[in-house]
Amino acid sequence: AQSVTQLDSQVPVFEEAPVELRCNYSSSVSVYLFWYVQYPNQGLQLLLKYLSGSTLVKGINGFEAEFNKSQTSFHLRKPSVHISDTAEYFCAVSHITGANNLFFGTGTRLTVIP
Amino acid sequence: DGGITQSPKYLFRKEGQNVTLSCEQNLNHDAMYWYRQDPGQGLRLIYYSQIVNDFQKGDIAEGYSVSREKKESFPLTVTSAQKNPTAFYLCASSMPGNEYEQYFGPGTRLTVT
Numbered sequence: 001a002q003s004v005t006q007l008d009s010q011v012p013v014f015e016e017a018p019v020e021l022r023c024n025y026s027s028s029v030s031v032y033l034f035w036y037v038q039y040p041n042q043g044l045q046l047l048l049k050y051l052s053g054s055t056l057v058k059g060i061n062g063f064e065a066e067f068n069k070s071q072t073s074f075h076l077r078k079p080s081v082h083i084s085d086t087a088e089y090f091c092a093v094s095h096i097t098g099a100n101n102l103f104f105g106t107g108t109r110l111t112v113i114p
Numbered sequence: 115d116g117g118i119t120q121s122p123k124y125l126f127r128k129e130g131q132n133v134t135l136s137c138e139q140n141l142n143h144d145a146m147y148w149y150r151q152d153p154g155q156g157l158r159l160i161y162y163s164q165i166v167n168d169f170q171k172g173d174i175a176e177g178y179s180v181s182r183e184k185k186e187s188f189p190l191t192v193t194s195a196q197k198n199p200t201a202f203y204l205c206a207s208s209m210p211g212n213e214y215e216q217y218f219g220p221g222t223r224l225t226v227t
Contacts (some may be wrong), residue, residue, distance in 0.1 A: 006123075013175070032214050036218075041220075041223070042220055042221065043118070043220045043221050044157075044204065044218040045218070046215065046216075070122055090156060090157065094213075094214035099158060101213070102161065102214060102216060103170075104156040104157040105156055106156040113216050
């Protein structure tokens with residue numbers, strides 16, 4: 001069985017401040033890891049993904065995430081946020097073998113304060 | 115432009131009525147998915163289809179039905195058996211061999227009263 005935990009349901013942060021959105025997962029098999037962003041009343045957009053190789057992955061809009069296998073974490077970071085980053089962020093995992101369905105966390109709502 | 119379209123964006127129905135949500139893609143993707151999104155619960159998989167004329171139940175299939183007669187289309191019917199149908203519904207698709215990376219449509223918000 002697998003699960004994805006996003007510890008913070010809401011994260012307020014001032015504009016130009018750094019932010020970290022936390023994601024932990026549990027799985028009995030190796031996984032791929034993803035972060036998706038959802039702007040209000042829209043679908044999800046892939047922000048970044050970890051499949052293999054370097055544990056630090058860079059995505060769109062200046063976001064990056066680091067895969068930490070020992071801590072089973074995949075935290076999302078941005079050094080300086082903008083108002084336009086206000087959105088809901090979802091962490092997701094997929095098994096490397098077998099069914100490749102995505103399993104999502106419950107989401108973190110990032111609110112950037114001017 | 116290639117992408118996934120869902121229509122309508124907002125849908126209102128009376129309790130006891132079936133309603134069908136549309137999902138069309140022109141990305142030439144084999145696999146398509148339907149998710150339900152509720153506040154604080156993330157996305158939950160309703161049904162998915164990896165190929166035409168074949169589909170599988172997801173985690174919360176009860177009260178829903180789907181068909182996959184064409185590669186481009188994967189309509190979802192919310193039946194009167196679904197006890198709590200009011201939600202945001204998202205359709206997605208993925209490339210062959212890359213089922214883990216999904217492309218999402220803009221969603222349909224269904225309200226049943």
